[in-house]
Amino acid sequence: MSLSSLANDPELQKFVAAKELENQLTTQVHHLTNICFDKCVESSGSLSDLSAKQTTCLQNCVERFLDCTMLITNRTVQRIQQGR
């Protein structure tokens, strides 16, 4: 099998695309854990076990961070379209 026919193989393309996506998602999980650990765990005392409160905080932290990114993205797109 030649390299160019390999590169055009739809199964391989799907596999590579899936791996790239997984890689991006994992990078984002690292980033979110880093931020949310500081907000919800490190600052709140005990490290002996995650409390229900810390768990909820971590879940909310992920959701609100993504809300925050969406809010900023929409606002920035608007700003660029208005040419400011």
Add this chain to the structure above:
Amino acid sequence: MSLSSLANDPELQKFVAAKELENQLTTQVHHLTNICFDKCVESSGSLSDLSAKQTTCLQNCVERFLDCTMLITNRTVQRIQQGR
């Protein structure tokens, strides 16, 4: 047109060099904004509009950061030349 004649094309070389430089400058602007926003805006209360004071601070911050880098670069070169 072959790849090697393309790579030797002076117009294309200039274009690629200009793009690379733009990329480097943009990376530096991201870095400076990150540092100077903390020094001049975030720490100084209100986010409702940039005051004249904050604007001057941002401009000075860029100038002084680059002064700082030049001072350190010269000092480091000297130190290396003295073989310390």
Add this chain to the structure above:
Amino acid sequence: MSLSSLANDPELQKFVAAKELENQLTTQVHHLTNICFDKCVESSGSLSDLSAKQTTCLQNCVERFLDCTMLITNRTVQRIQQGR
């Protein structure tokens, strides 16, 4: 000399492997200096000369950081093996 015979040259392979390792070690020294400077120098007042205490702190900082990494690595491997 062809590229493929060059790539199979054992001397060159050793040279490249040594350079790659040097590069990794240097990156780690940058990382350790960054962390240990904060722990041992910046936080402890005077910058006029490194005191004996600061020097010892820097040496201990390197050793303890690597202990910390080993402790965490062992613990993580155990955790993964237990399938948690």
Add this chain to the structure above:
Amino acid sequence: SVQQQLAIQNAQELLQKLSDKCFKACIQKPGSTLSSSEQKCISQCSDRYMDAWNIVSRAYAERIKRESNRH
């Protein structure tokens, strides 16, 4: 094009920095929704960061011009 890719990469990096900065500045305790005061803070923070980006960008360009004239 290369130009567009650079612009997209640049925009992505800006959005990433904006999110990190403004989330840290505006969300003290993440709740079950963004409160209206949190939303207002995020909007203002991102506007100010963009303003700062423009000021820094201009000041940096001027400095480089000045330095290159000197040589």
Add this chain to the structure above:
Amino acid sequence: SVQQQLAIQNAQELLQKLSDKCFKACIQKPGSTLSSSEQKCISQCSDRYMDAWNIVSRAYAERIKRESNRH
């Protein structure tokens, strides 16, 4: 394999973050050995970080699923 390389890269990045985070949190003044209380702090800190990683990972996956169903 690509899969394994990704997994190794992922594990390395996690270990790097864990070391940075838990060293900063648990070692105030580096001494000539890790004291037993420092060791305990590091173990707990890394366990909690791993727990947090799992919770964040699940919450993120759920959010992406929800968003992609909406479109």
Add this chain to the structure above:
Amino acid sequence: SVQQQLAIQNAQELLQKLSDKCFKACIQKPGSTLSSSEQKCISQCSDRYMDAWNIVSRAYAERIKRESNRH
């Protein structure tokens, strides 16, 4: 040569870290020039950072040697 490129890259990374660290440590409010006390602080800070780099580099090399002898 590869060797020189590595050395240049290493020096650039060191200069970047030095600038970030010493600017943050020495410049509280950026003014229209670097004051003489700010200049002195930057010089001392960068000298100490270089000293620290050398100490860390030696300690790290010794540790790796010790570990590799053990195996």
